[in-house]
Amino acid sequence: MILIWVTFLSAIAISAVAAWFSVLGLTQIFSAAFLPVAIMGGVLELGKVVAAVWTHHYWREINFLTKSILVPIIGSLMVVTSLGIFGLLSKGHSEQEMPIKIVEQRITTYNTQIEFSRQKIDNLQQRLTTLNSAMERYVELGAVSKGLDKTSEDSSQLESDIQNELNLIQDLEEKKLQEKLSISGIEAELGPIKYVAVLLGDDSNLETAVLLVIFIIIFCFDPLALILVVLSVDKLFTKKNKVKLDPNAYTKLKAMEMAQKQLGLKRNQIEKMTKDAIIELLNKN
Numbered sequence: 001m002i003l004i005w006v007t008f009l010s011a012i013a014i015s016a017v018a019a020w021f022s023v024l025g026l027t028q029i030f031s032a033a034f035l036p037v038a039i040m041g042g043v044l045e046l047g048k049v050v051a052a053v054w055t056h057h058y059w060r061e062i063n064f065l066t067k068s069i070l071v072p073i074i075g076s077l078m079v080v081t082s083l084g085i086f087g088l089l090s091k092g093h094s095e096q097e098m099p100i101k102i103v104e105q106r107i108t109t110y111n112t113q114i115e116f117s118r119q120k121i122d123n124l125q126q127r128l129t130t131l132n133s134a135m136e137r138y139v140e141l142g143a144v145s146k147g148l149d150k151t152s153e154d155s156s157q158l159e160s161d162i163q164n165e166l167n168l169i170q171d172l173e174e175k176k177l178q179e180k181l182s183i184s185g186i187e188a189e190l191g192p193i194k195y196v197a198v199l200l201g202d203d204s205n206l207e208t209a210v211l212l213v214i215f216i217i218i219f220c221f222d223p224l225a226l227i228l229v230v231l232s233v234d235k236l237f238t239k240k241n242k243v244k245l246d247p248n249a250y251t252k253l254k255a256m257e258m259a260q261k262q263l264g265l266k267r268n269q270i271e272k273m274t275k276d277a278i279i280e281l282l283n284k285n
Contacts, residue, residue, distance in 0.1 A: 005236070007231065011228030015225040018081060019041075019081070021084065021085045022045060022082075023084065025084030025091075026080075044077055048074060048226070051070055053229065053230055055074065056230045074226075081221075082221070085217065086214055089217065093210050110176045113168075117165045121165045128162070252278070255279055255282070256278060258278075259282060
């Protein structure tokens with residue numbers, strides 16, 4: 001009896017968490033209608049559990065048409081629950097990766113600025129080389145003073161501009177280093193999922209590893225909750241309230257008919273059994 005109660009409480013806990021995850025995930029998928037979606041998700045989760053328990057309890061009594069309607073509906077609601085859980089977990093992973101993407105964008109911007117500064121330095125150096133060539137020509141012509149007047153100011157300005165660009169590149173490289181260090185700290189939090197990626201044979205493909213983990217969770221989460229609820233309710237309430245049959249109140253033929261109807265047994269499986277054995281089998285089940 002203790003095991004049945006533990007199973008029942010575990011089933012309620014897992015079902016409640018699955019429903020909570022599902023409703024949160026659905027509200028994030030349809031965030032513009034938070035309250036209506038939350039109410040809809042909650043009642044659908046409750047209806048799914050009730051439908052599953054009811055279908056299992058009255059399985060031998062309901063007709064084929066009712067079964068063919070209820071079973072796909074329950075399956076569809078399980079898919080909805082799984083989609084909600086998937087939405088919640090995938091959003092959580094995306095938010096965890098978002099800081100890395102923001103930092104990577106900043107690093108890309110720094111790289112673009114560094115490349116632009118290097119190109120600018122190349123252009124300035126070409127202009128400086130041209131001025132130096134012109135100055136050498138003035139020296140060859142014996143017009144050093146004239147050459148200095150025409151080139152010295154421009155040369156000084158070009159050298160100053162080049163030095164400014166070099167300083168800017170140094171500052172950008174230091175910022176890049178800081179950003180890379182921050183990425184290392186964030187990636188440390190993603191360490192466990194990296195090991196899953198290694199198991200898959202590709203430690204660089206974190207997205208596949210994350211999707212695999214999420215699919216494993218949603219494959220086990222709601223089905224486990226529903227199965228435990230159905231089994232525990234069946235054992236805890238249905239069997240508890242069941243009245244034991246009195247062997248003296250039934251003929252063997254009547255007992256055989258009940259066994260065929262309630263237990264789904266065939267006639268040749270029970271016709272060699274005694275009436276008391278059949279009644280005992282009915283009481284156990």
